[in-house]
Amino acid sequence: xxxxxxxxQFLSIQEGENLTVYCNSSSVFSSLQWYRQEPGxxxxxxxxxxxxxxxxxxxxxxxxxxxxxxxxxLHITAAQxxxxxxxxxAGAIGxxxxxxxxxxxxxxxx
Amino acid sequence: xxxxxxxxxNKVTEKGKYVELRCDxxxxxxxxxxxxxxxxxxxxxxxxxxxxxxxxxxxxxNDRFFAxxxxxxxxxxxxxxxxxxxxxxxxxASSLQGRGEQYFGxxxxxxxx
Numbered sequence: 001x002x003x004x005x006x007x008x009q010f011l012s013i014q015e016g017e018n019l020t021v022y023c024n025s026s027s028v029f030s031s032l033q034w035y036r037q038e039p040g041x042x043x044x045x046x047x048x049x050x051x052x053x054x055x056x057x058x059x060x061x062x063x064x065x066x067x068x069x070x071x072x073x074l075h076i077t078a079a080q081x082x083x084x085x086x087x088x089x090a091g092a093i094g095x096x097x098x099x100x101x102x103x104x105x106x107x108x109x110x
Numbered sequence: 111x112x113x114x115x116x117x118x119x120n121k122v123t124e125k126g127k128y129v130e131l132r133c134d135x136x137x138x139x140x141x142x143x144x145x146x147x148x149x150x151x152x153x154x155x156x157x158x159x160x161x162x163x164x165x166x167x168x169x170x171x172n173d174r175f176f177a178x179x180x181x182x183x184x185x186x187x188x189x190x191x192x193x194x195x196x197x198x199x200x201x202x203a204s205s206l207q208g209r210g211e212q213y214f215g216x217x218x219x220x221x222x223x
Contacts, residue, residue, distance in 0.1 A: 004152075006152075040216060040217075041216050041217075042114070042201050042203070042214025042215050042216050042217055043153065043201075043214050044214070045211050045212070045213075048211070088152050088153075090152070090153075096158050096165065096166050097143065097155040097158055097166060097169070098143075098145075098153075098155065098212065099155065100145075100152030100153045100154070101152050102150070102151050102152050103150075103151070103152045
């Protein structure tokens with residue numbers, strides 16, 4: 001069974017601080033995706049990383065895929081209250097299904 | 111609307127009853143996925159359709175769960191003899207030809223009392 005472990009599960013920081021969320025697995029994935037989910041809504045894709053060592057930036061968010069394609073990180077610079085939400089990583093198995101981590105619930109305090 | 115829609119948004123049922131959950135994918139998307147999300151957890155894969163056929167149903171927990179997509183568009187997830195442990199948010203997603211981004215619906219929150 002492919003498992004994705006996310007850490008931390010909960011994170012509460014002050015506005016303006018930096019943070020990093022980790023996603024680790026013993027399995028290799030064809031790609032890894034990061035989602036954000038708001039209450040009462042489905043996950044919304046933020047980014048897909050495909051190549052080992054790949055780094056993608058989305059404004060203040062930086063995503064990195066590990067060299068061995070087993071782990072990934074999400075770094076947020078100068079967090080804002082609008083960044084509050086549930087962040088999920090998901091590994092793609094072929095083109096068919098996603099294996100999700102348990103999520104990181106992020107709270108940015110003003 | 112252009113997104114994935116799911117109905118009902120909430121469903122409360124008694125233990126032992128039968129329920130149907132509906133998903134309308136984005137028009138033109140041939141791939142459709144069902145996931146289940148328990149409280150405090152990430153979504154868990156249930157089943158994947160490519161067109162009308164179930165290409166991968168390895169995530170269905172037992173034979174009380176069944177899903178259909180008879181015309182390759184709308185899909186229905188059916189749960190027989192519901193149990194309290196079936197309580198969760200059931201998410202549907204679709205993608206273009208089974209590759210690329212999966213677009214998720216808002217989910218159906220199922221509560222079994």
